[in-house]
Amino acid sequence: MEPVRRRTGTRAGTRTGTRLGGRAKFWAGAVTAALALSVTSVGQASAADVNNARNAGFEAGLSDWTCSANSGTTVSSPVHGGTSALKATPAGQDNARCAQTVKVRPDSQYTLSAWVQGGYAYLGASGTGTTDVSTWTPGSSSWKQLTTTFRTGSSTTSVTVYTHGWYGQAAYLADDVSVLGPDGGGTGGEPEPTVPGTPAGLSVSGTTASTVSLSWNAVSGATGYTVYRDGTRVTAVSGTSATVTGLAAATSYSFQVAATNAAGESARSAAVSARTAEPGGGGGGDLPRHAVTGYWQNFDNGAAVQRISDVSSQYDIIAVSFADATTTPGAVTFNLDTAGLDGYTVEQFKADVRAKQAAGKKVIISVGGEKGTVSVNDSASAANFANSVYAVMQEYGFDGVDIDLENGLNPTYMTQALRALSAKAGPDMILTMAPQTIDMQSTSGSYFRTALNVKDILTVVNMQYYNSGSMLGCDGKVYSQGTVDFLTALACIQLENGLDPSQVGLGLPASTRAAGGGYVAPSVVNAALDCLTKGTNCGSFKPSRTYPGLRGAMTWSTNWDATAGNAWSNAVGAHVHALP
Structure with a gap:
C-alpha cells in the first residue's frame, strides 16, 4: 500500500475526486474499462514458444473462428499483415464476438496479442483455469496492438480467445492474433473432433x-x-x-x-x-424500506475529512472505504488512517460506529475500489476472505460487507465466500455491492451472476451510474450517462432480470468533483426514483411497470457530500425516505 498523503489526492490507489478509488478511467461518451480485468506486463518469450492460434491472420477466411450473430467477415483492406483481416460489426444487442478454442499446455504462461483498428475493440481469453483476462481500446484510426498475459491452470489444455466490439459502436478490425507460449499441440494438422464425453460433477x-x-x-x-x-x-x-x-x-x-x-x-x-427460494429479497436486518448508502473515506483526498460521527443522519448505510488486501490470498484487514484523518483514533472510531448503530444506522466495511487487489479464485481464498472479513466485522463492530471489486471477481468462489461469511455473521448481515455499469448489463456477467447467486442474503446492489459513457438500457437502446433515462433504463435491467426491487439502488456521485463524469443534479436522481417507483417524472424511457419497493440511492462519498454542504444527502435522502 502507498502511504497516505494528506490533501495530495492519493491514497493506496485512489485519485483525487473520484469514486471508490479513483475511477479516473472515465472518458467522455465512451464505455467503461471494466472489462480490462487483468492486464499484465508482457514477459520475455522463450525460444521454444510458438503461436498457438490457428488462422491467426484470417488468411483462410473465418476458418477456426466463430463469430456471434454472423457479425464477422474478412476483408482485403485494410490489413495489418498478409492479405486478409477480420471485420466484425456490432448490431443491436450483439457485440460482434469472434472466438477460437486454442490448445495450450497446463500450468504455462502465454502472451495474447492482436492488432486492431476501427471501433471499440476487446481482446481476451477465458477458460484459462486461473484468472481470465481481457484488454481493450476505445477505438483507433490506425492499427494498434492489444496485449495481455495469462497462465493456464494445472489441468487446462485449451482456452478460448476472443475479440469483440461494443453495442451501438462502429465495426472493428482485427488481424495477426497471437497466443504465444509453449506448443499446445494444436497449431496444425488437427484430427477431426469427436463427440465429447458426458459432463460430470453437475x-x-x-x-x-x-x-x-x-x-x-x-x-x-x-x-x-x-x-x-x-x-x-x-x-x-x-x-x-x-x-x-x-x-x-x-x-x-x-x-x-x-x-x-x-x-x-x-x-x-x-x-x-x-x-427456488421463497419470493422477496435477502439480508438487511431492520433497515428501512427505502435507504440511502454513503461511502466514507478512510483517507484524505481533498474532500472534507470526516469522522463517522460527522456523517449526515440521512445515510442509513455507511460503507467504510476500504479494507486492505493482505499477503494471504483472499484475505483482508482494515487499518484506520489515523494520521490522514487528523488523529482519529481506533477507539474513537469504534465508539462512533456504535453510536451510529444506536441511532438505527448500519456501518459496513467495503472491499475493493479501483485499485483493490483482493482475489477470490479458489476454495482456499474463499475461506480466507470469509474468515478475515468476519474477523474485521468482529473487531470494529461492522454490520456487514460491501463488495466493490472493480478488477473482476469469480462468481463461483465469491458466492462460496459470501455464503460462508453469512453463515458466520447470521441472517442480519448487511451485504451490498457496487458494480460498475458494465458489470450489470447482462445476467451472464460475473457480477450479476454473483448477485443472483446470493440473492437470498443480498441487501442491495448500488450500481455506479457514472464514469460509464454509453450503455444499453433494458429496451435495447443506447443511453448516455448524465440523464434520467440512463438511470431508469439501466436500473430496469436489474429489476427485470432477477433482483428484487428492494435490492436495487441508484449510485451517483455527490458532486462534480467526486467522479470523472456522470454527475447529475439531485433533482435528476429524485426524478429517476419517482419514475421507477411511481411512473412519474420519467424522461423518454418509461418502464412497463413501477417498482414501489425500490431500495433507494447511494453516493460516493459522504466526504464529497459534506464538502458541498451535504446538498446531495439533504435533497436525495429526504426524497428516498418519503418514497411509497
Whole structure:
C-alpha cells in the first residue's frame, strides 16, 4: 500500500475526486474499462514458444473462428499483415464476438496479442483455469496492438480467445492474433473432433426466487455446454457454469448438462434437483424500506475529512472505504488512517460506529475500489476472505460487507465466500455491492451472476451510474450517462432480470468533483426514483411497470457530500425516505 498523503489526492490507489478509488478511467461518451480485468506486463518469450492460434491472420477466411450473430467477415483492406483481416460489426444487442478454442499446455504462461483498428475493440481469453483476462481500446484510426498475459491452470489444455466490439459502436478490425507460449499441440494438422464425453460433477451453486446457478466439471474436447431444465434446452454457454433465470419462486426443477463441439453433443449428465427460494429479497436486518448508502473515506483526498460521527443522519448505510488486501490470498484487514484523518483514533472510531448503530444506522466495511487487489479464485481464498472479513466485522463492530471489486471477481468462489461469511455473521448481515455499469448489463456477467447467486442474503446492489459513457438500457437502446433515462433504463435491467426491487439502488456521485463524469443534479436522481417507483417524472424511457419497493440511492462519498454542504444527502435522502 502507498502511504497516505494528506490533501495530495492519493491514497493506496485512489485519485483525487473520484469514486471508490479513483475511477479516473472515465472518458467522455465512451464505455467503461471494466472489462480490462487483468492486464499484465508482457514477459520475455522463450525460444521454444510458438503461436498457438490457428488462422491467426484470417488468411483462410473465418476458418477456426466463430463469430456471434454472423457479425464477422474478412476483408482485403485494410490489413495489418498478409492479405486478409477480420471485420466484425456490432448490431443491436450483439457485440460482434469472434472466438477460437486454442490448445495450450497446463500450468504455462502465454502472451495474447492482436492488432486492431476501427471501433471499440476487446481482446481476451477465458477458460484459462486461473484468472481470465481481457484488454481493450476505445477505438483507433490506425492499427494498434492489444496485449495481455495469462497462465493456464494445472489441468487446462485449451482456452478460448476472443475479440469483440461494443453495442451501438462502429465495426472493428482485427488481424495477426497471437497466443504465444509453449506448443499446445494444436497449431496444425488437427484430427477431426469427436463427440465429447458426458459432463460430470453437475451441482447447484446457488438459488434465488427466480434463478438456479449450476456448475460442472470441464470436458476434454468440448467447446461449449447445453443446459436442460426438466428435459428442455434452456441455455448454452462456453464455460462450466450457468445461471438459469425466469423460474417460479418456491418451485422444484430438474437440470442436466451436455457437452458440445463441432462433432455434436454428448449424452446428458445425471440430473440434479433444485428448489427456488421463497419470493422477496435477502439480508438487511431492520433497515428501512427505502435507504440511502454513503461511502466514507478512510483517507484524505481533498474532500472534507470526516469522522463517522460527522456523517449526515440521512445515510442509513455507511460503507467504510476500504479494507486492505493482505499477503494471504483472499484475505483482508482494515487499518484506520489515523494520521490522514487528523488523529482519529481506533477507539474513537469504534465508539462512533456504535453510536451510529444506536441511532438505527448500519456501518459496513467495503472491499475493493479501483485499485483493490483482493482475489477470490479458489476454495482456499474463499475461506480466507470469509474468515478475515468476519474477523474485521468482529473487531470494529461492522454490520456487514460491501463488495466493490472493480478488477473482476469469480462468481463461483465469491458466492462460496459470501455464503460462508453469512453463515458466520447470521441472517442480519448487511451485504451490498457496487458494480460498475458494465458489470450489470447482462445476467451472464460475473457480477450479476454473483448477485443472483446470493440473492437470498443480498441487501442491495448500488450500481455506479457514472464514469460509464454509453450503455444499453433494458429496451435495447443506447443511453448516455448524465440523464434520467440512463438511470431508469439501466436500473430496469436489474429489476427485470432477477433482483428484487428492494435490492436495487441508484449510485451517483455527490458532486462534480467526486467522479470523472456522470454527475447529475439531485433533482435528476429524485426524478429517476419517482419514475421507477411511481411512473412519474420519467424522461423518454418509461418502464412497463413501477417498482414501489425500490431500495433507494447511494453516493460516493459522504466526504464529497459534506464538502458541498451535504446538498446531495439533504435533497436525495429526504426524497428516498418519503418514497411509497
